[in-house]
Amino acid sequence: MPLLLGVNIDHIATLRQARYAHTPDSPNAEPSPLQAGLDALEGGADSLTIHVRGDRRHMQDADAFRIRSEVPLPLNFEMGVTEEMIGIALKLKPDFACLVPESREEVTTEGGLDVTGRYDATRDAVQRLQDAGVIVSLFIDPDLPQVEAAIRSGAKMIELHTGCFANAMGSEVDQEVDRLIAAARLGHEGGLQVNAGHGINYTNLNRLFVVPHLAEFNIGHSIISRSTRVGLTTAVREMKERMAAYPF
Ligand code: PXP
Numbered sequence: 001m002p003l004l005l006g007v008n009i010d011h012i013a014t015l016r017q018a019r020y021a022h023t024p025d026s027p028n029a030e031p032s033p034l035q036a037g038l039d040a041l042e043g044g045a046d047s048l049t050i051h052v053r054g055d056r057r058h059m060q061d062a063d064a065f066r067i068r069s070e071v072p073l074p075l076n077f078e079m080g081v082t083e084e085m086i087g088i089a090l091k092l093k094p095d096f097a098c099l100v101p102e103s104r105e106e107v108t109t110e111g112g113l114d115v116t117g118r119y120d121a122t123r124d125a126v127q128r129l130q131d132a133g134v135i136v137s138l139f140i141d142p143d144l145p146q147v148e149a150a151i152r153s154g155a156k157m158i159e160l161h162t163g164c165f166a167n168a169m170g171s172e173v174d175q176e177v178d179r180l181i182a183a184a185r186l187g188h189e190g191g192l193q194v195n196a197g198h199g200i201n202y203t204n205l206n207r208l209f210v211v212p213h214l215a216e217f218n219i220g221h222s223i224i225s226r227s228t229r230v231g232l233t234t235a236v237r238e239m240k241e242r243m244a245a246y247p248f
Pocket of ligand 1: 008078098100139159196197198199200218219220221222
């Protein structure tokens with residue numbers, strides 16, 4: 001199976017909100033997250049990721065519903081584990097929901113969702129979403145207890161947090177890669193689809209190619225940054241070309 005690319009387009013909404021926070025639906029409001037989704041599709045994205053945050057700092061509810069109905073790509077809805085977001089997800093019916101931390105108490109040491117610490121709330125959210133046909137992914141640090149808890153929760157997927165890997169220097173990089181390898185192996189053995197994301201860019205992705213069992217990279221910042229030089233369609237295409245070298 002080729003490594004799939006999920007493109008996170010939240011930054012497009014961040015830019016729009018910088019000027020049009022009070023009138024995101026005005027005809028002047030730009031850039032358009034919907035157009036970004038269509039451009040990502042043209043560049044070969046395999047799915048789109050959007051995150052409606054509790055504070056609505058970038059994507060708005062209307063963006064999510066518009067993208068869901070007008071972009072013919074699988075939609076990954078990133079969401080905090082709150083009643084409000086579960087309610088939106090149950091109406092939106094994305095293909096996937098990726099549960100992410102939004103408040104301090106939900107965060108593990110390095111920034112993933114604390115599934116072990118907030119096990120019951122996480123498992124309940126997983127069940128409610130998956131009962132409604134939404135496949136759930138848990139965004140977790142590459143820590144084995146978190147992977148074990150994810151397996152027990154019934155979620156079908158995990159997304160391994162690659163932020164520490166992306167920030168590592170020198171010999172730390174190998175240590176972070178080793179953690180990702182161990183977490184990917186355990187997740188795969190436990191029957192989970194294993195994805196990865198956060199801080200992956202055009203140059204560091206090669207270092208992740210020794211991690212087995214990866215199904216998808218979720219990438220936002222580096223692709224949107226590159227799009228300011230070459231356009232989003234080309235930026236996505238360039239990332240897909242590099243990802244084709246994943247050997248597993
Ligand atoms: N995966 C998750 C769960 C995220 O929240 C984000 C955005 O922070 C990403 C992947 C993409 O990260 P980046 O923008 O660093 O590529």
